[in-house]
Each structure stands twice: as C-alpha cells, then as structure tokens.
Amino acid sequence: MTDELEWWRGAVIYQVYPRSFFDSNNDGIGDLPGVTAKMDYIASLGVDAIWLSPFFTSPMKDFGYDVSDYCDVDPIFGTLNDFDQLIESAHKHGLKVMIDQVLNHSSDQHPWFVESRQNHDNDKADWYIWADAKPDGTVPNNWLSVFGGPAWRWDSRRRQYYLHNFLDSQPDLNFHNPDVVDALLNTVEFWLTRGVDGFRLDTANYYYHDTELRDNPPKKDVVEGSIGVRLDNPYAYQFHIYDKSRPENIPFLQRLRRLLDEYRNTTTVGEVGCDFSLETMAAYTQGNDKLHMCYSFDLLTHDSSMNHIRETMETIEAGLGDGWPCWSIGNHDVERVATRWGKNHDTAAKSKIYMAMLLTLRGSVCLYQGEELGLIEAELSFDQLVDPFGIAFWPEFKGRDGCRTPLPWTNEALGGFTESAQPWLPIAEEQRALAVSEQEWNRHSVLHAYRDFLHVRRNHPELRHGEIEFLYNDETTLTFLRRFKGKCLYVAINTANQDKIFPVELSLLALTLPEAIQSGYVDGNTVVLPSYSILLATVSC
Missing domain, CATH: 2.60.40.1180 (Golgi alpha-mannosidase II)
Incomplete structure (x- = not known):
C-alpha cells in the first residue's frame, strides 16, 4: 500500500463542530457554508483533514447525535448542495473531509423507529432492541444509560421496553438484525459516493449487545478520576461487558472495512469508550481488515502527568501490533484542555507544550476547534445550558456546553461568529481576548505556535510515521x-x-x-x- 493510500497514518485531523464554527446566514447557528467560508483558515493551520461533527437531519435533542435522516443535511446547517461545495473547497485546499457517522442509535423521530414502535409485527419491528418487562413490571436488566439512570424506556404502544445507551430519545438500533446492518451500510455508502474521505465513528464499540440481556457485574472498587469515572453518575459502578464491546462487533467492522476499501483513499477512526479501551483499540485496528484507527478517552481525563502519558502510550504500543492509534486531548464532549490540564494558569504556555507533546507522540491526531487558540472553558450559568447531560447532572457536572461555545473570530461582542443574531450559546467574554484576530498579529501566540509546529511535524516523517x-x-x-x-x-x-x-x-x-x-x-x-x-x-x- 502506498503512502498516498495511507494518508491517514500520522495525519492531523481538525474537528469542526459546525454549530459553533461560523454562522454564514445570521441565524445564530454555525452552518456548512460557514465552514466553507473559513476553509482558508483551516488550511493555513497545516492540518491534513477535517472531521465534521453531525450535520444530519435531527430534532437536535443531542445536537445532531440523534439522527432522523442519515442521508440529508438538517436545514439549520444548509443543504446537500452546500455539503458538496464544502467537499469541493476542502479538496481544492488539499484537505480530506471526514464526517461523524452515528450508527449505534437513531433519533426516536427517525421513520424506522416510528414504524418499529407501532406494533410487534411491522417490517421494522425488530430494528431496535425491544424487551419485555420482568414479571413485576421492572426493566429487563441492570443496564444503565451513559446519561444517568436505567438504559430502558417503557413504550406504551408495544408494551415493552426499548434500549437507549444515551438519551431516551436515542433508541439503540439492533445490529443483530442483518437488515439493519444493510440499511446502515447503505447510508455510509451514500456519503462515500458524495466524495467523503472517511468517517469518525461515534461510540464504535457500542453496536452490539448481549442477546441474553445478562446483567453487568458491579465494580467493587470505583475510583474517582480514573478513565471515564465520575461518581455522580451510576454508570461508573458497572463493568460494561454485556451492553457494549461485544465480540460480534469485529465481523461488522470487517464488513465496514470491505466497503471502505472499495473507495480509494478513505479511512475510519473509531471512538472507543470502555474499561479496557486500549486493548479494544488494538483489537479494532489490527490486521488491516477492520478500522484504520481508534481513539479512546485515556487522554481526555484530568491526569496530565507525564507518568500517565507514558503508561498510556506504552500500554497501547505493547498490544497494538500492526494496528494504529489516534490521539486527542480535547473534543466536544470534555472540558477544554487549557482549563482541564492548564487549570487556567499559564494557559498559553501550557497550550503550546501540550500541543507539542501530542504532535510528537506516535499516531494520528485529532485537534478540536479552538485548541489552536488556547481557548479556556467557558463559564456558563445553569439558565444558559442547553446540553441535556449538563442539565441532568448540574452542578456537580456542568456538561459539555462550556467547550462548545462559538469560536471567537474577533474580539467584538458577537466574536465575529455571527453578524447580529443571538448565538445558540453565549459568546464567552473570557474567550474573546483569544480570538483569531487578536492572535494573528502576535507572532508568539498559541495560534502561530500551532501553525509552526504542525509544519515542523509535516516536514519530519519520523514524527508522522x-x-x-x-x-x-x-x-x-x-x-x-x-x-x-x-x-x-x-x-x-x-x-x-x-x-x-x-x-x-x-x-x-x-x-x-x-x-x-x-x-x-x-x-x-x-x-x-x-x-x-x-x-x-x-x-x-
């Protein structure tokens, strides 16, 4: 395989959260034409690819991660023609385009679920995970939702429970049904034919569940601060061995890879969240027949010690074989790294050194928009929150809105994000001083450090490969x-x-x-x- 075909190996992928990137039509919400309008800026960073967070048709209860049409653009983001123009612009700038593919679950407003919930014998009756209540009417087992509480929601029409690993408006699809797998792969191919270069696979280890619905075993010792553990969320109190990371996942990933291999120069990066994430990353990327890359939450914790970095890297290296990792220290789901690791002290200097560390480690890299500015977490009040996760766990956990506020392009009141509309989330005053316009003229800014070091990495194959x-x-x-x-x-x-x-x-x-x-x-x-x-x-x- 040539280097051209393996462009993803050692690539730096810039995550764009479209709602918060740039508002082109003055409605307060970022959109696809807004991304196209800022393509020069993205290309100037020296990254290799863009990862677009979901822009599909959606009721937006989880801001696009609840899909009601896998093959269309939600009107708030634009049209399919706008997407095609974005692809064309990115490719002219030498950038690949990856999109977020949410296969594990759909919206409860997706036509598939609307039909499935009607009765027990319709064409889509077995497209989602339905189960009878226990004799006393309680939930089928002890599985929990990531967003808190039981992972089961009662449906009065079918008089059954359905599984939702996330919001109860995000029912899990039944991957044990081959018709479901065929339909989902058809949606993947829809975007491949439109020219996408790859997919970031949301919750890539959640696709299959235990058909016997066995209870997850409890964790005897739960330690606050370990990977993905927050003691305010009961999800941390189980070993999730039956509701995710099932062995049936492997054949599905192999079939997905065969589809990707039919389209030249395409790639996948899977999000893996579980108790044994590094081992799962290795299993999912070994053998050149499953995912191209995986990333975990192991560097998305509050532990920024070099002890943790080395232990994480050496663990994955020991078991990776011919697999390939992808690393990130920030994304749309966690507190911004300048606050999480920088603790709001010397944040510019810390942003630079953690960036340099990330870009010199072995693997591909995902950078979240705003990291190149050293953005700190936005401080929001409860009445400003829109994230259902944050609202449910306030005040112990303030949710994901603080890392999703609009990108500041200028130091003006609306941050140059929108012309005059009320932004969907507030423009954080503490972030405006870090705006692109403020850093462009400062040769020692975090923005210039990112650009400079990304070009250093590009010019040294030792760092990429x-x-x-x-x-x-x-x-x-x-x-x-x-x-x-x-x-x-x-x-x-x-x-x-x-x-x-x-x-x-x-x-x-x-x-x-x-x-x-x-x-x-x-x-x-x-x-x-x-x-x-x-x-x-x-x-x-």
Missing part, C-alpha cells in the same frame, strides 16, 4: 526517540513552570524551532529545558 522508544519521565518531564527509515529524532518535553536540566549520553544536534515555541537546548552533555519547552534534536540511530 516513526517508531517510538521512551527513555525517561517524571511527573512533568518526558523524553523519547522517534525512528523512521534510518533517521532518528530525540524529543524532550518539560510541562513544568520551572527549568529542567539533566545529563544525556546521546550525541544530540538540536533543531531550531520557530520563535512561537519555547525551545530547549543542548549544552555539551546536558539538556536544558526552560519551563514549558520542547527540545527536538537529531541523533544517530
């Missing part, structure tokens, strides 16, 4: 080697606000980095890392 060998770490320092085709780069990272100086036995020749990035240096047999700095150096392999 090379093997990785970790050398040393402590809580705030990490050093490793990247090797590719006889060339070797030494990487040393300091995420602390104090200098780090340590001896090195290797013969290093430091690379000159752009001025927006704080660079370490070599002094004889000593590496000197100023606060929040990175050293890149060539070394004999």
